[in-house]
Amino acid sequence: MESEYYIGIMSGTSLDGVDAVLVDFGDNHRASCIETFFSPFDNTLRSRLLALHHSGEDELNKAALISNQLSHQYARAVTHLLIDSALAPRNVIAIGCHGQTVRHCPEIDQRYTIQLVNAALLAELTEITVIADFRSRDLAAGGQGAPLVPAFHKAMFMDSNSRRIIMNIGGIANLTYLDAKKPVSGFDCGPGNLLMDAWCLQHTGQSYDKNGQWAATGQVIPALLERFLSADFFTCAPPKSTGRDLFNFKWLEGHLQGNESPEDVQATLMQLTITSITHSIKQLYPAVEAVYVCGGGAHNLQMMNHLKNALSDMKVAVTDELGVQADWVEACAFAWLARQAILKQPGNIPSVTGAKEERILGAIYSA
Template structure:
């Protein structure tokens, strides 16, 4: 199964903090390394997005609602797998396993009894697809004293480390995170703050749109210096790695604590974009000494205003999308979870203790056999 002349095939599924939908990829692993065979995106509808957002806060009957949404997500994941296989003309029996991250609705890594919750019924997904599923990637790292995130830096190290050049990979999804890849020594990786999440929420509130296309609305406004200064003073930004975060910390309600109510909406949007840019740039300069090349991935790559401001604040750095390294920016995380599933199946570690803070390397994930 999934092994032709040393080749093995895995599927990676990612639905991230931006709540835009399901990314599914088919990946081939052979002696020459991993390669992306096919991709498929399945968007969330507005009702599902609203229901998932509601679970980020305590509410009535939330256990029941979470269970129902886990089942619904798994059916959506199964639909994405079916479409992916049909597009690539590959039989499900050729797939070793699906690596499914699930939909994060709570991420509380700093608590004494830390935990992270990703919705998705992996048993149902295995039943619907007839394919072995690897899920629940974060729990083992958290049990070992880590934060359970970010997990993708281990994949970045395998794919993109160069023996001559200091590189950084910056993923700008709902949350922004950085992987620093020096030619030798330990990899550094951490969440540096909000990526698109606050901008998307503010855009939805004032424009009725799920995102600010190309950053045009932010570009029409002006940064509010006092607001930016207050936001940048939030303690999370000064914390050293390892660190990770989510909607629990950077919500629209959190933003509301800093507003007086008479700001022009476009000026707030411009300020939120600058917050993302400055926290990425300061994190790179502080924790990625000597970085020469910065490669961007995630939805933020499509925000022209954001990329332009990042280039302006980091003069002399080579800033390009990860396409230049051979991996399309939109599929990086799904690709990573195909690889993480392979690590689990092969009983190999999937975390980087220096990144998550775990006490050691661990085999991640729970396996649901087909």
């Protein structure tokens, strides 16, 4: 069948870098991942992005300059994909670029979201049509603007014979429940890796806890876990979404008494992620048969083992078994969302985000 190429670009809450994928939708309109590329953020850019999560001096100028810097890094990732696949810009229909979230405030009295990218510049640099700003239209329609990936999960992973959950553990953990007999549902469960990564960097100098090995040397502090779980977010009913606006280092430090050992805090942060995920699944989807994990958390062997033990009556695996490698699911989702925009098809699911109706998502910057 004739190829139908799109590129998806995702840089998430974890702030580790840029995931870029070349996707072909020519096989019965299903996403086939052709090439992938990862471009890490350097420490300076990561620090500047973290600073923009809070009000500060000259932040509008800083945000504009970082948007340009990010767009150049996105464009370099696109160039790598094209070289590796021996394609020219004219062969790609569009790029779906999520941009870098620095604010996400879906509350009724605020309702705005900011993802940094200069989409016009990215279109100029790549000579490919760019679709960006996917979240704003859903917010304008009364939704949370997130999570958006459940629509892609439905298109890719729905199975008429099983009830399954797609569990993304990135900086934030979010799930999608797929049952062919029911509307799709999904929401953010709480922090995924972002608090663990921040604590690990602070105390070990490493950007993440490989395989959860450091957390495994500590013990969960029950009282601390209870304080973490007392946040109103965990008792709110879906639809709901969150990010660094709530779950940040200041929030973490505000729950500490100061005499905890660092490795015990790390173990407790891992347990926070595990508990918020497993409680969500058991309370809302007790009949689910399988949980498929994607995102960086899929590589945390300690956390995966804990999830398997806590969800022992369900199959727990990674999305690789469903045909999309765990590292690339979200980037593929934004290639799919770009295609939806080009085809003038909805990209949101109101039962997930809370929007009043389906909406076509994204602003188009033609090449």
